[in-house]
Amino acid sequence: MTSNAPLSQDQLKALVGRAALAYVVPGEILGVGTGSTVNCFIDALAEIKDRIPGAVSSSEASTARLKALGIPVFDANAVGELAVYVDGADEIDGAGHMVKGGGAALTREKIVAAQSRRFVCIADASKKVPVLGRFPIPVEVVPMAAQQLVRRFAAMGGQATLRQAKDGSGPLVTDNGQHILDVAGLAIADPLGFETQVSQWPGVVTVGVFAHQRAQVCLLGTPEGVQTLTF
Numbered sequence: 377m378t379s380n381a382p383l384s385q386d387q388l389k390a391l392v393g394r395a396a397l398a399y400v401v402p403g404e405i406l407g408v409g410t411g412s413t414v415n416c417f418i419d420a421l422a423e424i425k426d427r428i429p430g431a432v433s434s435s436e437a438s439t440a441r442l443k444a445l446g447i448p449v450f451d452a453n454a455v456g457e458l459a460v461y462v463d464g465a466d467e468i469d470g471a472g473h474m475v476k477g478g479g480a481a482l483t484r485e486k487i488v489a490a491q492s493r494r495f496v497c498i499a500d501a502s503k504k505v506p507v508l509g510r511f512p513i514p515v516e517v518v519p520m521a522a523q524q525l526v527r528r529f530a531a532m533g534g535q536a537t538l539r540q541a542k543d544g545s546g547p548l549v550t551d552n553g554q555h556i557l558d559v560a561g562l563a564i565a566d567p568l569g570f571e572t573q574v575s576q577w578p579g580v581v582t583v584g585v586f587a588h589q590r591a592q593v594c595l596l597g598t599p600e601g602v603q604t605l606t607f
């Protein structure tokens with residue numbers, strides 16, 4: 377018996393996670409992002425792990441999942457340029473610019489993306505937006521600069537809040553020992569300019585707008601199946 381029920385968000389994530397296998401280059405180490413969509417990709421990747429030497433990971437969480445599935449994880453400093461980087465996004469616009477960092481892994485994600493020739497973004501269709509900024513922009517910051525940066529964002533019309541740990545223990549601490557500001561209320565008309573400007577503010581480690589490291593391909597999970605966007 378077949379069902380005509382629309383695919384759930386989880387099913388769409390699984391669909392694009394599997395579709396990304398087509399971009400894995402046999403014999404080459406690949407870069408792996410972070411998040412629930414990437415978890416689907418990692419699970420699918422395990423089925424073809426004999427075809428790749430391993431991965432460079434963008435977070436402790438992805439490293440643990442890769443290793444648990446028997447996929448070797450390499451130090452970014454031990455390898456050269458990567459052919460492909462597969463990661464999710466919180467938002468993606470029509471030019472492949474993204475907002476990332478909902479999972480707090482933005483700094484290592486941007487580093488691995490910068491080490492890779494091609495960024496393949498995997499996302500369900502709800503992530504596609506005309507203009508970035510509906511999702512509050514994550515910014516990883518050095519803790520002592522947090523309130524100074526809250527004021528800087530306020531001056532440009534944004535409301536920045538310090539992200540809290542889910543266990544109620546206080547501010548969330550990233551894999552790099554830093555904090556995250558989530559900046560609401562900004563419509564990012566010029567992603568490249570915004571990323572360039574905010575990256576220069578003292579205390580900013582990484583801004584979660586990925587314009588310099590934009591996607592070249594997006595596999596978007598839609599009710600009609602996987603839509604491939606190229607930028």
Ligand SMILES: O=C(CO)[C@H](O)[C@H](O)COP(=O)(O)O
Pocket residue numbers: 409410411412413414463464465466475476477478479480481482485
């Ligand atoms: O940037 C990220 C983590 O820092 C993720 O890619 C982004 O938050 C999307 O996650 P998900 O696939 O769970 O929706």
